[in-house]
Amino acid sequence: MTHQRNRNPGLITTFLMVSKMRLLGNWSLQETVHAEGPEHFRRFRLITYYILTPAQIQYRPALPMERQRLAQCMPVGHMTKFIITYPTAFWKQKGFSGEIVAHPSKSCPFGVTFDATSSSGSPALVGFIAGVQACYWNNREMEDRRHAVVSSLVKYLGLEAASYIHYEEKALTLKSLKLLRLVNQKPSEKRRLKCQKDWAQEEYNGGCPVNIMVPGMLTFYHPGLRKPCGRIYWAGTETATQWCGYLSGAVQSGQRAALEVLADVSPDVLSHGELQEVRGDIIKAPSDLSRVWDHTGGFTTSSRLLKSLTIMAVAVGGAMFLRKAGLGKKLSQSFFLVVIQK
Structure with a gap:
């Protein structure tokens, strides 16, 4: 298959799902090959889907060992999210907040729920099935999960929890969004809607809500979380210093990474404060472990x-x-x- 080649290094390309990345020596350019698209030649890369295995994205030459260890030892969490809409917010009428903290079991899948009533007033509850429970319940039939979730909500909130609107698995589709809009217009509709999202099935993150370092990693490898690898810069909610794992963290990391690239490409466009922010935020990793363990066996x-x-x-x-x-x-x-x- 002959790939098209895009050699405009000044062009910014977004929403590109990368499968390979290769450093070209003379111009220090990287060649990015889309899994099913053309080749692109750029001076810099900003990676926003964060911890990926070598099977998902190939680097030539290989990334530094520090970065490889992060990819190997920062597994992503396992969590399933469900949303159930109701004709009325009956839990509020009964004096409840809608927030439930439960001990997950073989009869109760979720560990926590919250009131998810929309800004337009559409009543809903959102809940999370996490960890071992997510593994167990995602191996069960869809109807088993639905029945267990609803039964547990009835246990905590009363019989009204059984009168939800409609059931639908996985993420909202255009069809189900239209159905939601119709239900909002006609509250008397008794059609039932439940939406479930399993992030483990997502191709480019494989779980939720965030990658977690295994024991020992934080001590030695945490400086590599945001440290650029040559002309490759890292963003994504996992690299945030606040609200890690949330959309707010993703926005913060994107702003920080953009400043890092600008500081390298055109530092004159940045203010003195922005340059200081960049220089203070790119944490330099120790070249060896002597800073945390000396050769005599003593601790620093x-x-x-x-x-x-x-x-x-x-x-x-x-x-x-x-x-x-x-x-x-x-x-x-x-x-x-x-x-x-x-």
């Missing part, structure tokens, strides 16, 4: 603090175990105080 200040916090956590756990074992409140408190003082 940051690692010593981490060690102290670990000892404190063990102390608290030990005190709780002693109290639960019935060895006495006084003994457990003494044990806790002795360890903390050391």
Whole structure:
């Protein structure tokens, strides 16, 4: 298959699903190949779908090992979101907020629900099935999940929870959006609508709400979260410093990454404050581990603090175990105080 070649390095291309990326030595340009489209030649790349495996996007030459480790050891969470619309916000009429925090089980799929009434006044509840429960319930039939969710809502909110409007699996389609609009216009309609979204089925994120570092990663590899790899810059809600995992975090990360690119391409267009912001936000990763572990086997200040916090956590756990074992409140408190003082 012959690909078209776009060699205008000044052109900004958006919404490009990248499958390969190759660094061209002479001009320091990268060649990006769409899985089913033309080749593009650009000076810079801004990657917004964040932690991807090498099977999803191929880099030539390979990314630094620090970045590869992040991709290997930052799995994304597993969460399913459902929304149920109702003719009336009966939970408010009964004095409830609509917020439920439940212990997930084989009878109750969700862990939390919230009032999701729209700004136009369409009553709805939104809930989340997460973690192990998401794995368990997503292997069940659609009707099993629907029945379990509705039964649990009836348990917490009353029989009115069973009188929802309509059921539909997965994301809203154009057809279901039209149905929602019709229901809003005719509140007396008793057609039922339920929408369910499983982010694990999404091609470019594979889960929700955010990537999580496995134990040990934060200590050594966190500087690489936002650190550019040559002319490749990183954005996405996982790189946000506030509201990580939310749309607000995605917007913040995009603004930060755009400033980083401008600081490299045309620093004159940025104000002094913006340049300071960029220089302070790009965290330099240590070239070796000597800053956190010296060659004599001793801990530096940051690692010593981490060690102290670990000892404190063990102390608290030990005190709780002693109290639960019935060895006495006084003994457990003494044990806790002795360890903390050391």
